[in-house]
Amino acid sequence: MKQQTQEFLIDFISHNLYGKCTGYDFELLFKLYSALEIKTFSEILPRAKEFCSFLENHSHLITTADPAHAPRIPDKIASLRHTFKTYFETRGKIDQKIFADIVTTIAPNKRKTKTLDVGASKFPYSSILMAKKIEQLESMDKNFLLSNESLFAMNVIASETLFDEQTSVNDYDFIVGRYPCSAIIPIVKACKASNKPYFIELCECSIPWPSKWPAGEYFGWENVLPEIDPNVHVMNGYAFNIDATESQIMRVINRQNMKKIFTFKNDIYVPRRISNNSNDTVVISDGTWSKQPEEFEMI
Numbered sequence: 331m332k333q334q335t336q337e338f339l340i341d342f343i344s345h346n347l348y349g350k351c352t353g354y355d356f357e358l359l360f361k362l363y364s365a366l367e368i369k370t371f372s373e374i375l376p377r378a379k380e381f382c383s384f385l386e387n388h389s390h391l392i393t394t395a396d397p398a399h400a401p402r403i404p405d406k407i408a409s410l411r412h413t414f415k416t417y418f419e420t421r422g423k424i425d426q427k428i429f430a431d432i433v434t435t436i437a438p439n440k441r442k443t444k445t446l447d448v449g450a451s452k453f454p455y456s457s458i459l460m461a462k463k464i465e466q467l468e469s470m471d472k473n474f475l476l477s478n479e480s481l482f483a484m485n486v487i488a489s490e491t492l493f494d495e496q497t498s499v500n501d502y503d504f505i506v507g508r509y510p511c512s513a514i515i516p517i518v519k520a521c522k523a524s525n526k527p528y529f530i531e532l533c534e535c536s537i538p539w540p541s542k543w544p545a546g547e548y549f550g551w552e553n554v555l556p557e558i559d560p561n562v563h564v565m566n567g568y569a570f571n572i573d574a575t576e577s578q579i580m581r582v583i584n585r586q587n588m589k590k591i592f593t594f595k596n597d598i599y600v601p602r603r604i605s606n607n608s609n610d611t612v613v614i615s616d617g618t619w620s621k622q623p624e625e626f627e628m629i
């Protein structure tokens with residue numbers, strides 16, 4: 331950690347009495363710290379660990395400022411470590427990677443497409459991945475763990491707000507979101523009104539009542555969204571209106587989703603399982619596989 335960063339943290343902790351200043355918490359402090367220390371993806375996890383160690387080593391500053399809350403400090407740091415592990419440990423986050431790969435493949439003008447990723451989460455992993463291939467990538471959620479500066483250094487423009495009925499999409503070429511919950515209907519409405527393409531991986535938490543399960547039946551997005559946008563395609567958990575046939579899009583989706591169970595080696599897909607058994611090898615042609623493995627390991 332840079333000397334200048336250490337001085338900043340010590341000064342901040344000493345002047346913001348722990349527990350007595352509204353809004354002061356370790357996540358907020360980490361966000362300020364990230365602006366000074368984190369500029370690349372690979373720096374995130376080690377710098378986050380370093381930050382927790384710094385707090386542990388300087389907890390006397392916090393406890394001196396506010397002895398009444400002293401017993402809470404170790405719990406707070408443990409909770410912060412858990413938050414960092416949950417969000418920043420990207421091994422196994424294959425769903426976000428698959429979503430990013432689909433979006434960057436189907437984006438109308440590829441690199442040039444100004445894209446808004448809605449509901450990107452406190453750590454916008456999909457946005458960061460997409461921003462490697464898309465020049466203008468804006469990421470929207472209500473609260474990011476990383477500073478705007480850190481995200482900007484990773485080519486992501488942070489927009490800390492919620493998408494609602496008032497949100498304009500006129501400034502974007504493509505609106506996307508993976509499980510963007512309450513934003514699903516506003517996105518479809520806004521894109522329909524402004525004739526913009528969208529691609530959403532659907533979560534079911536925001537299917538509106540009372541139509542959610544009428545008379546005990548499952549009533550899903552495939553019933554709700556066409557009432558808002560007659561041009562929507564709802565299939566396999568995705569909703570989109572982009573200018574391509576369903577089969578073209580489904581081929582991209584299927585190929586990407588195969589990464590969940592297969593990994594690509596020497597022009598063939600092999601199950602995600604460490605195995606030397608050649609019988610496990612699966613040859614893929616046009617989105618289908620000739621032999622499905624009985625068991626596999628999710629990464």
Ligand SMILES: C[S@@+](CC[C@H](N)C(=O)[O-])C[C@H]1O[C@@H](n2cnc3c(N)ncnc32)[C@H](O)[C@@H]1O
Pocket residue numbers: 426448449450451452456470471472491492493494507508509510511512513533
């Ligand atoms: C299930 S998480 C999905 C996060 C991320 N896209 C992923 O795939 O890991 C849903 C996220 O959507 C955000 N969200 C919910 N409603 C939203 C809205 N109206 N506008 C923007 N973000 C929203 C939540 O804050 C939350 O971070």
